[in-house]
Amino acid sequence: xxxxVYKRYSEAFxxxxxxxxxxxxxxxxxxxxxxxxxxxxxxxxxxKYSKEGLRDRLMxxxxxxxxxxxxxxxxxxxxxxxxxxxxxxxKLLLESTLTVIKREYGIEVGDIKxxxxxxxxxxxxxxxxxx
Numbered sequence: 001x002x003x004x005v006y007k008r009y010s011e012a013f014x015x016x017x018x019x020x021x022x023x024x025x026x027x028x029x030x031x032x033x034x035x036x037x038x039x040x041x042x043x044x045x046x047x048k049y050s051k052e053g054l055r056d057r058l059m060x061x062x063x064x065x066x067x068x069x070x071x072x073x074x075x076x077x078x079x080x081x082x083x084x085x086x087x088x089x090x091k092l093l094l095e096s097t098l099t100v101i102k103r104e105y106g107i108e109v110g111d112i113k114x115x116x117x118x119x120x121x122x123x124x125x126x127x128x129x130x131x
Contacts, residue, residue: 007036007037009036013034014045014049015049017030017034017036017042017045018045018046018049018050021042021046021050022050022051022052027039027042027043030042
């Protein structure tokens with residue numbers, strides 16, 4: 001039976017590794033130098049003990065035209081979201097109106113589509129000639 005070896009690092013050692021990281025050493029370089037296994041080990045130490053945190057932050061480098069285009073697209077997206085919201089409200093209003101018409105007047109939506117609104121029907125009906 002093989003026994004696992006668990007490494008416990010002292011707080012002084014952790015602080016020393018974090019200090020080297022803050023001075024510019026890379027995570028992989030420190031892992032090799034001190035034989036530290038497990039990628040998240042040093043990341044966790046840096047998060048816990050570092051004053052500045054991790055250096056790995058996303059930087060977006062853009063030309064002015066690209067930045068303007070992104071801003072333009074974000075504004076367009078906001079306008080479209082407002083339009084979609086307004087259309088959703090309009091649709092809900094129309095559906096509610098149709099429900100009330102059905103309940104109050106007994107008129108089905110299909111009847112309105114086929115025959116037009118009841119108030120606009122011809123008074124004499126089909127086939128009757130006017131004099």
